[in-house]
Amino acid sequence: MAKAILYDASKCTACRACYVACKQWNVLAAAEVKELGTYYNALTLDGTTWNLIDFIEKDDPDRFRWHFISHRCMHCGDPSCANVCAAGAITKDSETGFVLIDNDKCLGCKNCHYACPFWEGVPRFRDEISEAEEEWMDHGNKVPGKRVASTMYKCRGCVDRVKNGLEPACVTTCPPDALQFGDKGEMLSIANARVALLKERGETKAQVYDPKGVGGTGVIYVLLDDPEVYGLPADPKVSTADMVTKWLTGLITAGILTIVPFWMVFKAAEAEGKGGE
């Protein structure tokens, strides 16, 4: 049965323990930080940052609100990144539903990055493997995933932990239980119950985010406001869904819009009865 990580924005305190746990479990180097006068540490997802907490300031008519959201791979039910990958390097794990990159197959073309509708493209490129990762692989460690320089990286859902009966590292570490993990149906029930409670408490815009346009997601959010407030697309689609139609516009352009004038122009040359060779 497909698994899911539930992130409850109404419980998150933005402590970023999830971010640290992810780096620690996955042997990922710390991100270079910039002092911006804000709480940001990692500014964006990248090859060594597979989740981060975004801080959103919203000036509602009645009050000022501070929203938190976890940027991470959404582990789509129908992942665009896997659909577009020309090398077949991205697959959906049949047991957990997590979307995984095989870095041995990946060519670093970045096609997957542009296909992803979330967080400005979740899979990110990394040019180098750190000494810590080299050392860790030298010791024969195969989990969590082989590291290959100049390929794409993103959250693996700690699939190695999950298959050994553990939760993803971010979930295990989350102090306020804003992150939970389990079968998707169970996570959806918890999310729906939470949203009902939040609505009772006056959070009228509380909602579950599990967009159907991408076949549902393996990361479910409980949000306190509309998805767009958090930088999430309201109705994301599988990017390859209308590929055939798009191909057809190109074929029609060549087949009708061009061939007819070509026929008129080139046919006239026949009548000239000269030229050629």
Place this chain on the structure above:
Amino acid sequence: MHEGTHYWHWLLVAEMFLGGLAGACFFTGALADFFSKGKLRRVAKIGSYLVLPSVILTLVFLLLDLPPSRMFYFWHFMIFKPLSSMNQGVWILTLFTMTAGVLVPAIFLAEDKGILPFLKGQEGLRKALSVIGIIFGVGTMGYSGVVLADKAVPLWSASIFLPATWVAVSIVSGIAAIRLVLALSSKKDELAETVLSKALMMALIVAAIVIVVFLFASGDHASVLISGSYALAFWLGVVLIGIVAPIVIDFAAKNMATISSILAILGVFLYKWVILYGGQVH
């Protein structure tokens, strides 16, 4: 706040431009030959001779666009994955190269230079291969447009018409390239030049119409080209230099085929450039 990424650069523009050029050169030449019942055979020859160099350069840019440590694993793309437009492109380009880039030019070379004499006069085979080449030529022009259009990047994917513009502008580049070769050749061919100048004008008008449809259908996402950071490159480079100038030059003066063709080709390159870069503006 978060920062966007900008991974795809001019190497990909060059790859998409040259691939489109290769497809369009063959498409134009072969159709000219068919529709004129052989009167424009030289156009078909030049078109087919331009395919292989363009495809080789396309592949060079494709490899250079991969990270240096991964480029020699390019054969990872040689799997069959029909849902991936990039994978479709790999196979389309392979089949196009075999037919339009190698076999058809080989038959022409047998006629022109006497090499591979067993191919000389194989008109039935050439015509059959040309039909296949035309089909894969359209695929070669279109696939890189589909590669962009099946992404989650609004400028590339909000409307369904990006691949239409890709094909339309590629055809402009193909006609202009053949015309340029003819203009620079010592052996003049007035009929071919007259016909190609008309074809280029029509192709430019078709491209302009398709681009307008694409911009309208893209709505606000096209503002980066119309009034945003790539507006100057679009209006000056694509519209004025690439579309208006060649039409005006060809209307106003004869014997300006070289400059008119170069401007049209430049406009096509710039169009693919503004689309690739404009789409990545966050």
